[in-house]
């Protein structure tokens with residue numbers, strides 16, 4: 001089948017809005033919230049951080065939430081709090097952003113890449129189980145399921161597998177703020193950690209809500225929460241009950257020196273500012289309507305794509321998962337369509353439509369390939385060869401979706 005340029009007037013005029021694959025939506029209330037902080041006494045480590053963390057807890061039904069400077073920081077902090085280190089192995093899906101694997105290596109631990117389901121891009125329990133057989137099982141300390149595109153991969157099944165092997169589950173939910181799922185006839189919020197130990201979120205501008213740059217970790221475990229807070233701030237301990245060097249901590253009358261702090265394990269400055277959190281709290285107050293709209297846009301994409309398979313189809317919807325769609329991925333049979341992915345992306349771009357590929361399989365990156373060689377990951381390979389992310393963001397309309405699909409259909413003939 002040959003592709004062709006559209007024969008009707010689809011060329012976007014300079015006045016027509018360009019549609020990137022993702023972008024932030026900033027309302028005047030968001031701007032007002034940030035200005036308020038600029039006029040206040042606190043630009044960082046102030047009340048807006050606490051307000052944002054509390055709002056995150058109520059939106060995810062989590063007990064503890066620790067906001068930090070990025071999703072990468074959230075994952076790295078999770079690794080530090082979980083005491084992942086040299087000699088440990090961590091299972092990571094091959095279809096993810098670099099950060100999910102990189103934080104494991106930054107701790108000196110090894111990554112065991114798991115395959116993914118070609119129809120959803122998700123690592124399922126069976127893929128994690130297969131990855132376990134490729135390594136010394138006793139060395140595996142954690143699994144990091146990635147809730148790709150906003151869908152989660154049957155968290156209860158992964159929890160069961162993790163429990164059978166004594167593993168931690170650290171969910172990379174950078175795509176999935178607002179997603180819920182059902183297990184045992186109960187509905188759970190991603191981030192409530194019923195089936196995980198820690199959950200990491202990202203608030204990069206293309207994500208469901210944004211803080212500019214930002215992230216957070218949620219947990220139900222008070223010890224992990226305490227560690228996350230300490231490691232988010234260099235590893236500084238401020239609680240006198242935990243001080244070890246009493247001679248340095250106390251003055252001659254036995255009282256604690258007011259300037260005193262202590263370090264038991266080094267970390268980094270992963271703090272988020274009040275400016276970021278004011279934006280985040282303002283955006284979070286709209287989360288239900290943002291998620292509703294993203295779901296409606298994704299449903300419209302699915303409806304419009306129905307019947308166009310096997311040439312083009314949306315990702316398979318995971319049973320019992322109500323995703324807060326972060327990405328609108330379609331699976332295209334490029335060979336059958338007679339067009340390359342790069343060619344299609346160029347045509348879309350020429351006509352004002354952004355697209356992206358999520359993701360180049362991480363084990364194929366030179367660093368990981370040199371370290372681990374080539375693993376057989378057929379699901380990942382099949383998914384990667386056919387995926388394309390189309391525009392999906394808060395300020396899009398159904399008409400925008402129609403425009404994208406009409407153009408795709410035309411290009412794919």
Ligand SMILES: Cc1ncc(COP(=O)(O)O)c(C=O)c1O
Nearest residue numbers: 070071072097099174202203204
């Ligand atoms: C799956 C996944 N994990 C981690 C990250 C890292 O988040 P951040 O960009 O906020 O550091 C991203 C960001 O794109 C992501 O998509």
